[in-house]
Amino acid sequence: YGHTLWKRGRQLITLTAIAVLLGFIAGCIQILTETLVNWKSGRCSRNWVLNKSFCCANIPKAGQKLLTKRDELKCIDDGLWHEWSNPLFGFFLFVILSLTFAMSSALMVKYIAPMATGSGISEIKVWVSGFRYKDEFLNLTTLIVKSIALPFAISSGLSVGKEGPSVHYATCCGFVITNWLLKHDLKFPEQAEYLIASTAGGVAVAFGAPIGGVLFALEEMSTTTEFSLSILWKSYYVALAAVATLQYMNPLRNGKIVVFEVSYDKDWHVQEIPVFIILGVFGGLYGNFISKWNVHFVSFRRKYLSKWRLNEVAVLALITALLSYFNEFLKLDMTESMGVLFHECIAGDGESVWTHRICQLDANTHVGAFIQILMSLLFATVARALLVVVSYGCSVPAGIFVPSMAVGATFGRAVSLIVERFFIGHNIITPGTYAFLGAAATLSGITNLTLTVVVIMFELTGAFTYIIPTMIVVAITRLIFSSLGARGGIADQMIIFNGFPLLEDSKEDMVFLRNYSALDIMATNISVLRSSMHLSELNDFLVHNSNFNGFPVVREMEKNALESECIGYISKSTIQTQLLIEASEDTSDQTIIHFDAQNVHRNGLQPNELNFSDLVDTSPVTVKPSMPLSILIRMFQKLGCKTILVEQKGILQGLITKKDLLKFQRLKHREIYGPLYVFNE
Amino acid sequence: YGHTLWKRGRQLITLTAIAVLLGFIAGCIQILTETLVNWKSGRCSRNWVLNKSFCCANIPKAGQKLLTKRDELKCIDDGLWHEWSNPLFGFFLFVILSLTFAMSSALMVKYIAPMATGSGISEIKVWVSGFRYKDEFLNLTTLIVKSIALPFAISSGLSVGKEGPSVHYATCCGFVITNWLLKHDLKFPEQAEYLIASTAGGVAVAFGAPIGGVLFALEEMSTTTEFSLSILWKSYYVALAAVATLQYMNPLRNGKIVVFEVSYDKDWHVQEIPVFIILGVFGGLYGNFISKWNVHFVSFRRKYLSKWRLNEVAVLALITALLSYFNEFLKLDMTESMGVLFHECIAGDGESVWTHRICQLDANTHVGAFIQILMSLLFATVARALLVVVSYGCSVPAGIFVPSMAVGATFGRAVSLIVERFFIGHNIITPGTYAFLGAAATLSGITNLTLTVVVIMFELTGAFTYIIPTMIVVAITRLIFSSLGARGGIADQMIIFNGFPLLEDSKEDMVFLRNYSALDIMATNISVLRSSMHLSELNDFLVHNSNFNGFPVVREMEKNALESECIGYISKSTIQTQLLIEASEDTSDQTIIHFDAQNVHRNGLQPNELNFSDLVDTSPVTVKPSMPLSILIRMFQKLGCKTILVEQKGILQGLITKKDLLKFQRLKHREIYGPLYVFNE
The missing domain is CATH 3.10.580.10 (CBS-domain)
Structure with a gap:
């Protein structure tokens, strides 16, 4: 009887196993990342091991289990969570912890699973297109090392993101589970379908974006292989089950899967279209130049730095920490920083007690303060962009999506300041939307994805009224990008650069x-x-x-x-x-x-x-x-x-x-x- | 110089032309539909030709150009829009106009463009898969007739929707424009790409759902042909430009492209999952039985009614009108009725003055009133489902998406009443969400689409917090549907039934x-x-x-x-x-x-x-x-x-x-x- 059940439900059971494992790992990674990041800025007075969310988790009243932003502020006021007050001590701890985290990550990768380095999307794309790569690339060791080294890499403050590595460890889950459960009747193309579905789950848990994950599997992964409804369904199921598992774990303790929830209630104006075009053009240029320079740097690294990989990571972490500590947008964790930039800046709503300095600019703001904040944003844009060039591909698990979005967000927010001050006036546009659109542009520029980016942005923010502006920005980015003669997103460029086999029909x-x-x-x-x-x-x-x-x-x-x-x-x-x-x-x-x-x-x-x-x-x-x-x-x-x-x-x-x-x-x-x-x- | 520009921008110009024409036609259809529907219930005292939105368009203050629900109520109070007060006269006018509209539509189709009948999705699917159908199927005459006959068919109250015909007239646009602009260098596979992109635009304007449109092109249309990024990009562009055109026309005068905007702010509970499963199962059963019975009825029609096509439409319209007039959910236009059912029923928000009787149920409601409204919902579910069986495929332009959603919405709302009264209690769940999920289930059941349905539902409502429940419901529907051994959605079944050539690899x-x-x-x-x-x-x-x-x-x-x-x-x-x-x-x-x-x-x-x-x-x-x-x-x-x-x-x-x-x-x-x-x- 169990045998018949297995025979009929084989596929569903395997997919569920992949998704649940994946969601569980993603939850653990989120908690570990937050803990490490929080250690850099303060400690919990109850128990120093806890991160801010868990430390404050008993603040909300009994009936309401979820942690709001207001509860978090109350938690700090009550002294439950203690932020470092001594600036010198704070600075040294920040730098030392950044270095320690980066080196831990690099050491793990170097000595235990060298295949866990970098992003992994290129290799997976080649694999599912029909060229089997080395088994170590997807085995259990790589899965474990990538899952542990990733939080360390992110919390070190390096300009690396978690979505590429998420796709990689997700695919490891798929590989390990299918090899274990379907050992006897597993053919290469069938396994590739499970692996593609796993990549969908990886993106889904990285961004809390199940539909975006499925589209990623379709637009990035399936193009080199045969697209079929069977792959679509598998991806859908894995993405759903993985995100549901993640939500059930509730690692952020606030019950959200949408990371930076915003509620843009002002509609956009036709007059803003030129700004959308500027943002789109920026995204196209960013995508073109950053990926080109990154490939150059990777070639340089391969030639001159191959013996100094650990030192390179240490130097990078040090430079990043020093640059970041004195810039308010670089110092914050990238997702937190984007939360600030995307914010709709509307007072009055009971929930949004929290306001950032950037939201308090108006026509009366002194020019000095205005220029200071504008420069701060532009510096963050340029510094982050340069850091992305040198950081993507260094010897730790490293993605490029989130850092790219951060660059676009600071740029977009800077544009919004200029537009408000010099062109339109205050309280007419929603400045946070420009940061949002800038992030969409750079994400689309670096990946050369269109639909996936639009959907991921919505799932991240829930900003549905801005669907047409977002689509316009992404379309412009895509037009600029392809008119510059670039050849595919960064994953494709890495495939060509590394000489991986992949049939394309350009x-x-x-x-x-x-x-x-x-x-x-x-x-x-x-x-x-x-x-x-x-x-x-x-x-x-x-x-x-x-x-x-x-x-x-x-x-x-x-x-x-x-x-x-x-x-x-x-x-x-x-x-x-x-x-x-x-x-x-x-x-x-x-x-x-x-x-x-x-x-x-x-x-x-x-x-x-x-x-x-x-x-x-x-x-x-x-x-x-x-x-x-x-x-x-x-x-x-x-x-x-x-x-x-x-x-x-x-x-x-x-x-x-x-x-x-x-x-x-x-x-x-x-x-x-x-x-x-x-x-x- | 113009020649070089044309050579380089050929593709973009063609796509833009298709999209703008398509958006314009969609806008006209929306205005005409609303006018005809409004005539059935009242008249404008300024000018009897105007529909309600245009009649009331000068109500909002000068600064604010958009029409809100509150303005509309004010408009009726002011006597600008006059609803029929005499019940007997109202009834007769309702029946007679319903009949007239249905017959006008049927006559146009019969005598001018017989190819404009029905949905058209099956034929287009076959066409783009490589089998050229008759040219008349996509020529200018069919385009014109389908665009005019469609509003008449919808406003007659027949249980037919506009999305299938929208896809058809969109494809006509693509065919006519590509033949005109690209005459000399047009090959069949290249034109098929433009046609697929047009279908994306068709769904996009029908639902105001650009991303849903692109996914429809991918999931429904591209599966039989070769999926490529070029098709994806074309679809993306056409859907975006068509919806932007439509929004610029602003045919509903309220500036929205999201038809029934809701703001579900209560989160869902894990305990509700059994209800989601029930809704999913209903969707699967609905999809399986309705499509099976519809195919039976089409075969019956072909054998016995082929000489009585006009009479059949007249009888159907009469029966529908008589059934509908006395049920509050059937009498309303389907989209309006879904707006009522999806409503979050929360008072206090300044905007939402409008409340329906169904929102005023609570623990103190008399059993009689409760049963009356429950029966009303269940009757609407069953009657609409049966009407769908006999109406889809009759000799007017007819889609099946919206009527199916209406069936699911009434069923879901009925379930919510039962759950609130007997299981959970009031003010805990958001009852409107069950209607929303029910609509997703039946839509997925009838089309056998998964991702597209999820995205369309979000674009229709903006209810992003319900992403996981929606995905669960659709997944269950899909599992039930395929475990019943059904072979594809209604479009695929019609292809097989009609013996159209289409290669599938089941x-x-x-x-x-x-x-x-x-x-x-x-x-x-x-x-x-x-x-x-x-x-x-x-x-x-x-x-x-x-x-x-x-x-x-x-x-x-x-x-x-x-x-x-x-x-x-x-x-x-x-x-x-x-x-x-x-x-x-x-x-x-x-x-x-x-x-x-x-x-x-x-x-x-x-x-x-x-x-x-x-x-x-x-x-x-x-x-x-x-x-x-x-x-x-x-x-x-x-x-x-x-x-x-x-x-x-x-x-x-x-x-x-x-x-x-x-x-x-x-x-x-x-x-x-x-x-x-x-x-x-």
Whole structure:
């Protein structure tokens, strides 16, 4: 009975297991991050281990279980949560803790799971598109290390975000759980579906944005593989269940999954559209330049800093801490800082006792104070942008979404100050919306995603009245970004930079690929199996050709193998598995192995013969030598082929692998358009 | 200069033109619909032509241009808008106008553009998947008629919605505009991208839901074709620009694109999850049964009512009007009625003066009043559901989304009454949310969409705190729906019922298709072109084979054409176009036409010879006879092939078209699983 249940509910049980594990890990990471961040600014007088939320958790009245902003202020006033009052002590503790956290993270990554470094989105994208990467990239150790090193990296104050690593540990969950539960009947493409669904869950828990997560899986992950409703449903389910688990854990103690809830109740004006365009343009420029410079810096790091990875992290953490401590927007945790910037600045609402200095600007504000706060915002924009360039890709778990949003938010808020003071006047626009739109622009610029960004922004803030401005800003960003000739978001650029295999069908490539045909790239010097072979021959053959994954089988007509009729294709692992099975019986070196069903039918099977013909795929995908590469690339991409045979009149001419095609495409692209990245070498 | 601009901005200009036209039409339709609906209940004392919004448009003060609910009530009090006070006169006018509107719509459709009937989503889905339907389906006449007949159909009170027809007229816009602007360089797959983007715009304007529209294009339309980022971007742009145009027109005079804005500020409770499950189950059952019964009714209609289409509409409109007039939830326009049901029922907020009787229920309400309102809701649920079964597919433009949502909303609200009275008590839950969730469930049940439904519901209401309940309800609906063995949403069922060609790769089909190969379905009796032919021969050949779209070209070796080497494939239209061009020169019947480049190279081109070899596709997609159908179906689907040649050792064996494969698939499915629909014939 349990067996039938398992058989019917296999998929659902697996997905639920992935999602619950994922939500649980996300909750723990949130609590740990908040604790570490809070340690930098104060301590709980009840118990120094607790973070602010947990320390204050018994403030709200019995009936109401959730922590509001007002409760938090009361908590500080009551002395339950004690903020460091000595400025010198506060400064040193800030710097020392930042350094300690960054080094802990870097050490864990270096000595336990080197694969846990960086973002991971590029590698996962390549994996699900059909190229299996190293197993260590997704195993249990990496999962554990990434989950622990991530909070340390974030709370060190480095300009790194948590969404890339979230996607990575989510995919680890998917890999570990599917390997454990579905061990026996797991095929690569099926597992890839679970992994894509896990990435949806990863983004969902990182932003508390279930729909955004599903769209991320669709727009970023599924584009290189085949999009199907089955992937959509799996992603939907994992994202939902993971976020529900997270909400049930309630790690922020305020019952919210929307991180910076705002209520923009003023509508936008048509006159603001030029401002939206400016924000969109900024996002496009940011995306283009930051990703280009980051790639340059990664190349520099690889060449000159590879032996100094730990020192690099330490220096970065130190510089970041020193720069940040004296700027009010950099000093705060990035999400907190965005909360301030997005704030609608409307007094009167009972809940919003909390007001920041930035909300108290009006027409009477002294020019000095105005310029001081404007400079502070612009400094934060530039400093954060430069820090992103050097921090993304250093040896700790590091994402780029949230830091990019922070850059956009400070820029947008600065624009709002200028617009209010010099163009429109106060109390007409909602200044927080410009920060919100700026964040959307930079996020879209760096990732080159459109719909996903719009949805994530709404799920983060709930600012639904601003749907059209947000869509306009993102559309402008996208137009600017693509008119600058950039090639995909940062994940795609990293794939190209690292030389990972990934088939893309960019239109320009399609045009020049039309001029080449299968003849130009096929390997002609191929190892083929004959239709009947002695076992000893076969063993020798396998030893000599251990670097191939499979072999065409030919029926010999002429001496030259290349003049022979091809009867099928067989993968190496299939032969090896079958040989192991048959080895238990009495086989000798003289045993003859038949790959051709005709031989077996004609002569019957003798005692010392084995029939392997059932294992041969007798209808592999074949093309003629004249097949243009533009169609060939679609066959690899859409049919999921790994190897395509080239035949002319039934005679085997050559063989093409996905990787051969990819190498050729990159080479030609380089010849025609120049190298994608030029370094002063 | 203008030429370069056009060349670079071609795509953007075309998309903008589609979107602006679409937004404009949508605005006009909204105004016309509201006018007709308002006529049924009252008249404007200023000018009887005006609808309520326009009649009251000068009520708000000068500074504030938007019409609020309070202004509308004031407008009625002031006597500007006059509601019919005589009940008998009101009743007769209601019935007579309902009938008149329904008949106007039906007459327009019948005599001017018969293709404008029904929903249109199924046909568009088939079209964009690669099977061109009749041009009249998307031409200008259909566009005009559908845009005018739709408001009449909706305002007649029939249980039909506007989203299917919106998708249809949007696609007409896309078709008309692309044919006009891109005439010269428009290929079928490229146009299909524009059409898909238009469908996104159609849903976007129907619901004021730009993101929902894009997701609809993705989840409903793109699944049968190849999903790409280019389609996503086009859809995004069209949806954005169309909604922005609509908002600029401001047809409702209240500046909103969110139709029923609600502000659910109470959070949901974990204890409510069983209720969410009940609503989800209802949605699944509704989707399954209503679509099944509707298909039955459509079959009945086709058999017995085909000569009485106009009478049928009249009878339906009469019955609907009589049923509706005496039920408060049926009498209102469906969107208005949902506005009442979704309402959060919280007094005190300055804006919400308007309260409905249903919001005034509390623990002290008399049992009689409670039962009366409960019965009223349940009656509305059942009556509307039955009306949907018989109305969807009658001879007027008719969608099924909104009526389904209305059914779910009344059911959900009924559940909320029961839960409040018997289980939880008053003022704990927000009863309007159950109506909201019920609507999500039935919408998901009837369309079998998941993500799209969730996003549309949020864009309609802005109720973002209910994201997890909504996702849970939709997930349950989907699980129930698929466990009942239903095959896709209503659009897919209509495709199967009508026998439209559409390749699907359901898993069960893939399993049995693995047992058949190309050999089983290929056409062997095929017409082939020889490598050199006389013009007269060729003309005869084309006349005799006018029902084929293209021909293989063979190099004769033996007498029998099937023993010949195949050198390529050429489409009929290519030959015909080229013949027209060459006809201007001096050709005679004795002119020899060469399809084989080898012949031309070997002998050179004589004066009376023409070289057509460049037109031949020398590397068509070919397979061996043993290729399993499960792979073949993917080749058709993913590579966009229309015809695949079957070769063995370079010798042409046969030919398979997409339609052949499809017929075979349906036939075998029927043999194995029984017919999809069984009627008592």
